[in-house]
Structure formats: C-alpha cells, structure tokens
Amino acid sequence: MARVLCDLSHQTGRQIGILIERSGSIPYVIVGDHKEIVIPALSGIRSSGGRLRGVRCVHTHLKEEDISEDDLMDLLFLRLDLMAVIKMLPNGLPERIYGVHLIPSPVNGKHWQLLPPQVPTRQDQHFSTLITALEEEFSRFRPVKKVDQYRDRAMLISVTTASKIKDRQAVRESLDELVELAKSADVIVLDCIIQYRKKINYKWLIGKGKLAEIMLAALRLNANLLIFDMELNPSQIRSITDHTDLRVIDRTQLILDIFARRALSREGKLQVEMAQLKYMMPRLSTRDDALSRLTGGIGARGPGETRLEVDRRRINDRLTKLTKNLKTISRERQQRRTRRRKRDVPVISLVGYTNAGKSTLLNTLTNSKITAENKLFATLDPTSRRLRFPKDTEVILTDTVGFIRNLPAELLQAFKATLEELHEADLLVHIIDISNPRFKDQIQVVEHLLVELDLQTIPCVRVFNKIDLADQNLLVSLKKEYQTIAISALDSATLTPFIDKAQNMINGLKVLDSER
Numbered sequence: 001m002a003r004v005l006c007d008l009s010h011q012t013g014r015q016i017g018i019l020i021e022r023s024g025s026i027p028y029v030i031v032g033d034h035k036e037i038v039i040p041a042l043s044g045i046r047s048s049g050g051r052l053r054g055v056r057c058v059h060t061h062l063k064e065e066d067i068s069e070d071d072l073m074d075l076l077f078l079r080l081d082l083m084a085v086i087k088m089l090p091n092g093l094p095e096r097i098y099g100v101h102l103i104p105s106p107v108n109g110k111h112w113q114l115l116p117p118q119v120p121t122r123q124d125q126h127f128s129t130l131i132t133a134l135e136e137e138f139s140r141f142r143p144v145k146k147v148d149q150y151r152d153r154a155m156l157i158s159v160t161t162a163s164k165i166k167d168r169q170a171v172r173e174s175l176d177e178l179v180e181l182a183k184s185a186d187v188i189v190l191d192c193i194i195q196y197r198k199k200i201n202y203k204w205l206i207g208k209g210k211l212a213e214i215m216l217a218a219l220r221l222n223a224n225l226l227i228f229d230m231e232l233n234p235s236q237i238r239s240i241t242d243h244t245d246l247r248v249i250d251r252t253q254l255i256l257d258i259f260a261r262r263a264l265s266r267e268g269k270l271q272v273e274m275a276q277l278k279y280m281m282p283r284l285s286t287r288d289d290a291l292s293r294l295t296g297g298i299g300a301r302g303p304g305e306t307r308l309e310v311d312r313r314r315i316n317d318r319l320t321k322l323t324k325n326l327k328t329i330s331r332e333r334q335q336r337r338t339r340r341r342k343r344d345v346p347v348i349s350l351v352g353y354t355n356a357g358k359s360t361l362l363n364t365l366t367n368s369k370i371t372a373e374n375k376l377f378a379t380l381d382p383t384s385r386r387l388r389f390p391k392d393t394e395v396i397l398t399d400t401v402g403f404i405r406n407l408p409a410e411l412l413q414a415f416k417a418t419l420e421e422l423h424e425a426d427l428l429v430h431i432i433d434i435s436n437p438r439f440k441d442q443i444q445v446v447e448h449l450l451v452e453l454d455l456q457t458i459p460c461v462r463v464f465n466k467i468d469l470a471d472q473n474l475l476v477s478l479k480k481e482y483q484t485i486a487i488s489a490l491d492s493a494t495l496t497p498f499i500d501k502a503q504n505m506i507n508g509l510k511v512l513d514s515e516r
Contacts, residue, residue: 001058002086002094002120009060010092017059022081022131027055034062039074042245051138051222052102053245056082056127064088067100072112073208075100076215077243081131086120094120101130104138104220111216138219152187154225155218158194159206168196173438174405177376178229178251180355184375185258190221205236211243218246227254231408234283252279252408258377259411267329274322275410277315284311346395346506348387349422351450352431353442354402357465359383361431361489362399365499370399377402389503398425405445412449419453427505428460429498434478434486435469443482459505463498465489 001018009016015032019039030037037059057080064087075083079102087095099115107113118124158175162168175192182189195210205228206214214226225247226240232250240248249257256279259272350358359372366385384398400422412419422428430446432439443462450456462484467475468491479486485501487494 002097005058005060005086006088006092006094009062009088013062015060015062017057019055019057021055022128030059032059036068036070039078042078051079051219052081052131052135053079054081056080056084058084058086058097060086060088062088064095067098067114072100073212075102075112076212076219078245079215079219081134082127096120097123101134102216102219103134104140138222152185152225153190153221153223154182154187154227155190155214155221155223156182156192156227156229157206157214158192158229159197159200160194161197161200163196170441173441175229177405177438178227178254180376181251181254181258182227184377185254185261187225187227190223191217193217202233203235204239205232206240208243211240215244215246218244225249227251231406237283251406252410255377255404255408255411262377267326270322270325270329271411274319274326275408277319277322278410279408281312281315284315345386346393346426347398347424348395348427348429348502348506349398349400349425350429350431351400351422351446352402353433353436353446354404356402356431356433356442357489358399358402358431361465361487361495362397364489364492364495366397376404389499389506391503391507393503393506395502395506403446403449405441407449412452422453422455422458425458427502428455428458429502430460430462431465431489432462432482432484433466434464434475435466461485461501461505463487467494 005016005018012031013034015034015037017030017032017037017039018026019028019030019042020026028040030039032038039057042053042055057074065085067083067085071083071085074080082099082101084097084099086097089095096117097120098117100112101115102111103113115125156175156178158171158178160168160171162171171194175194179189179192193214195206197207201207217223218226223246226244226249228248228250230250231252232240232248237248237250256272256276259268260276263269263272350362352358354376355374357372359370362368362383362385363370363372366387368383368385370383382398382400384396386394387397388394400419428450430443432443436442450460462482464470464475464479464482464484464486466488467486468488475486478484485498487498489495
C-alpha cells in the first residue's frame, strides 16, 4: 500500500492520502496538491464506542517533510486514531512511516506522542493493539459513569473583550448562570472556559489555537457538546463546526431547549415551537457540500435552492398556523379577563427573576401543588389561583414565567400572549431572591423588562424571598435601602407582613377606582 501511494504521488506530483477504519476498510482516498491534503467532512464515520474517531489517516509527503502543524491540527480536531506520514525518496519509493497519536494527559506540554519511524514492510506493532491500549488509557483518565452515558456532557465557553475588573466579574457571573441553565437542561458541566480578546473576530469568534486547547480538553473530559455564553450567528457556528465534530449551541438554544422540556400547556408548547422556528429560520443551511455551492445564477435553479426554499416555506406556513392558534388562545384569555372584571376580582401577578421562588410562594399562599424546584425555569406555564385575604378580600394570584438576562427576543415575542396577563394586573409583586449574590443585577434585569413590556405604570411591591438563606445583619440594611418586605416562601409564618401590605394596596386601589 505504501509503495502504491508513493508511486501515484511521484507520478502526479500531489500528496495522496487514505482514511482507514478500524475494520481495515477504506472509505476515502484523498488527492491533494504538492503540499497538503484536505480531509473532507467525516459525518458518516462515527467513533466505535470510545473517545477517538475510529479512523486513521495515512498520506504521503513528497519532499521528506516532517509531520506538519496541519497534520497535528487534523489529528486533534477530527479526533483521529492516528495520523501517519509516508516520507518519499527522490525515486518515488517510501522511506519510512512516521506516526503520531493523541494522549490523555500532556507530556512536556504536548498532547500528542510521536511513534518511532518504521519501514513499511517491517512494522513491529499491530495497530489494533495500539488503539485498544489508547482507548483504555483515555477511559481510565476520565471514566463515564453508566448512569451519565446518555446525558450531554458539555464545556461552557465565553468570549469577551472585557478588560475592567467589574466587567470581567459580570462575564464570570453570566457564565455561572449558564452553568445553572445547563444543569436545568440536565446537562453535565465538565469545564468552563473564558477567552479574553482585545478584539472579537465576528466571523471566527474564537481563535484556532484556543479552539485546539478546547478540543484537547473535550477529548480528555469526554465532552460531546460546546455551549457558548452568547448568541452565535450562522457564520460563527459554521466556522466552529468546520473544525470540530462536537455539537455547538449558544445560550439562546439552551434556553429554548429548557422551555421545550418544561412547557406543559398547549399554549406553552405553541409559544416555544414558534420561538424555535423563528430562531431556526436565519440559520437554515444545507450540510450537503455538493449543493451548498449552488447559491444563485446559472446552474442554481435546481435542487440546491429548492431544498432550502421548501424548508423555509414549511417553516413560514407553520409560523402562520401557530400565530393563528395563539391569537385564538389570546382571545380566550381576554374573555376570561373580561369575566373577572365583571365580577370585580382584583388580580395580583407575581413577577421576578427565574428561580426567585414565585411558584413556591403561590403554593404556600393557596395550598396548591404547582411544580416548584430549585432550577432555572422549573415552571413556564402561567397559573392562576384564588386567594382570600383575612379581611374578606378575594383576589386572583397569578404566577408568570421567570425573567433572565439576555432573554431571547424570539421567546419574549412568542410569550407576548402570556405576558399580556400582566397588563390586567392590579398589583405586581416583584419577588427577589435575596440569598443570590447577584440579586442587585437581577432586580435591574426584571425592572428593565417590565419597562420594555410597558408595565411600569402598574403599582409594584418588592419582596425579598429566601431570608432563611440570607445574612440577617445585611438583610436589615437592605430592607431599608430597597423598602421591601422580607419573607421565606417556605414558611407561612413569615408571610403576614406581605399579606397585610398586599391587602392594603388592593383596598387602596379600590378606593381610588370608586372615587374616579
């Protein structure tokens, strides 16, 4: 095989390579130019149960060059079992085979190991023995628990130009929140990486060298997913996925996935589907390289464009249908609100950052059993329950979807029908998780979104929640600073001040309405 490859390279003046699967079959023969080969996308070749790809590359070097940096990058990014180079003599005969493979832990700063050069006809080590030992070594380095083998294992990445300490702290806090989002999506977080850059390259986003480090870490940790703490555009996703076969998603996709998992009502499912389709539309592309070049003009009036257009048309048709269904549900909500108004029942809406304790408070006040977990976006569907205050005042208490920083625009638009419920509220109760060290930023996020939704004119009362987890000395000064009521939603004995305050505000609003 080595002699045939060298003979063909000598005749054509081009590097020639083959990809060999562990079974010995050859799925690809690659013809390059005089200085390199380009390995195609290996989407049809999967790893055979281990962390490596299950395929090795052997190719010729015409001028007796050593294993190049490009060879090492291909070995790394494609997770090849082995990269081997056959150096050629001037007469076109093979000189020796030079191989390199990845290793689980770096030695002298290198994440790969060179094999001793061998004459092709005198190889003293069988490849299957080598790869079996390598796979066992990777497995010992970071074994995957049986219970976790079907869960996504992610590395979280943030790219920023922040230089000030305050700005860098905000980046770390955002990444910490991404960790909580990932856990809420049942993703195992293996590592968090922040890359500080002087200037963001909006096409590539992350440098090739940094991506190489990430790929090495992903190989060692057995990661199968990269999550970026920002919204990626189609060009950025493509530039990253061109260099790795790991799945790549951004913060928006992660939040959409959580919403898709948690939405239970028909309306919630429709809203999430609409948000996902709107996010997907500008990112539609074909992965077929043969068709991807048909971008317009002569030769493009065929399946290349038709396939994309059909996808777009189907999405547009589905969006039209979803919009129609959501308008119907919105009218039904309006009718229910009108009936409530006729009965003159005041509405109190709970708003706040996700995981602030809104659902827990609703459960405690109304003896309900709404799902309430210590997770971001544990509940999505709006829930209303009747509540009778001690002074015979009956109100409707409504729980709404939690807010979060950088809430995807698609979600905010899709959930507009649900958030319309807030406009009918007589009183907004802003629940704040005082035990969260980032509660000040969370207050700003919620109040900014309330202004964006044009809800700033509705009376609002701030309530510190989870006081049982907060510093009591700090709590006293914060209550004065923010003019709030402090409660623990899990302890009904702490709710009396809040109930009295809400009841007095509702009664005061009734008096104002009667005077008008």
